[in-house]
Amino acid sequence: MKREEVLIEAMPYIQRFHGKTIVIKLGGHAMVDQTILDTVIQDVVLLRYVGINVVLVHGGGPEITEKMVAMGKKPKFVAGLRITDSETMEIAQMVLVGKINDNIVSDIAKFGALGVGISGNDGNLLIARKAGTKTVMVDETSQEVDLGLVGDIEEVNPKILKDLLENHYIPVVAPVAIDRKGHSLNVNADTAAGEIAVALNAYKLINLSDIDGVMNENRTRTYQRLTVQEAESLIMDGTIVGGMIPKLDSCLYALNHGVLSAHIINGNREHNLLLELFTDNGVGTMIHLS
Numbered sequence: 001m002k003r004e005e006v007l008i009e010a011m012p013y014i015q016r017f018h019g020k021t022i023v024i025k026l027g028g029h030a031m032v033d034q035t036i037l038d039t040v041i042q043d044v045v046l047l048r049y050v051g052i053n054v055v056l057v058h059g060g061g062p063e064i065t066e067k068m069v070a071m072g073k074k075p076k077f078v079a080g081l082r083i084t085d086s087e088t089m090e091i092a093q094m095v096l097v098g099k100i101n102d103n104i105v106s107d108i109a110k111f112g113a114l115g116v117g118i119s120g121n122d123g124n125l126l127i128a129r130k131a132g133t134k135t136v137m138v139d140e141t142s143q144e145v146d147l148g149l150v151g152d153i154e155e156v157n158p159k160i161l162k163d164l165l166e167n168h169y170i171p172v173v174a175p176v177a178i179d180r181k182g183h184s185l186n187v188n189a190d191t192a193a194g195e196i197a198v199a200l201n202a203y204k205l206i207n208l209s210d211i212d213g214v215m216n217e218n219r220t221r222t223y224q225r226l227t228v229q230e231a232e233s234l235i236m237d238g239t240i241v242g243g244m245i246p247k248l249d250s251c252l253y254a255l256n257h258g259v260l261s262a263h264i265i266n267g268n269r270e271h272n273l274l275l276e277l278f279t280d281n282g283v284g285t286m287i288h289l290s
Helices: 003-017 034-049 061-070 086-110 159-166 189-199 228-236 244-255 272-278
Strands: 021-026 053-058 115-119 126-130 134-138 141-145 151-156 170-174 176-178 184-186 204-209 225-227 261-266 285-288
Touching (some): 003 272, 034 053, 034 272, 053 159, 053 189, 061 086, 086 115, 086 170, 126 189, 151 189, 225 228
Parallel strands (some): 021 204, 115 170
Antiparallel strands (some): 261 285
């Protein structure tokens, strides 16, 4: 397409999204590859300058593991789930809040916008309770496992985010929550993004990952559009497995609680965020109510 045709195609979407709030969950290689992160943040800054309110929520599991190993602490996993003791929690906060969050905020500044890094502890943004034991399969045997300082979100208080958005900042949220006794808990970033999108009555929730979207059973085709019912069926019949389940669960939760559409796209490809939002065909999977 000619450049002017691209702009004309984007115009109705820019008009539609102007003044709306979009929650974007950053994950995958964008968290460890500065080149990829740069292209994503460029897109985010452009969204802000065309009048879209953006809230970023980021993960950081691989970086936590890397820092633990560097500090001489062996990470412990059971059936792929991290066991978070008090020392692991301290390292997680160091990585999520002190390193990754700060790096994203600095990148936003590099591309000409204003970012503010916060965790779920700030302003009681994310209040959680310690998760109960999880039933997992270990060597084909069912076991009850206590994951330690891992939380389930009970309440979201979005005032701090609304205040930042009203003053034209881009909030960057680390997935650490606080319980009602003031203790920090690690929470799933996908879940946090969905909860925040609902609390803000966001227009869209977008999950940036390392895959092109929701794929069929043979991984040969990416679904361009799915209804909530279709997505739920893909989980029930085993088409969706592994790490895609919490991403899709987060999207479905948001859609069932007022968010108009959710997207899962590959954040590793340059400017996919803009292509998904501002072109007719998009580049990933869009999920909607009906």
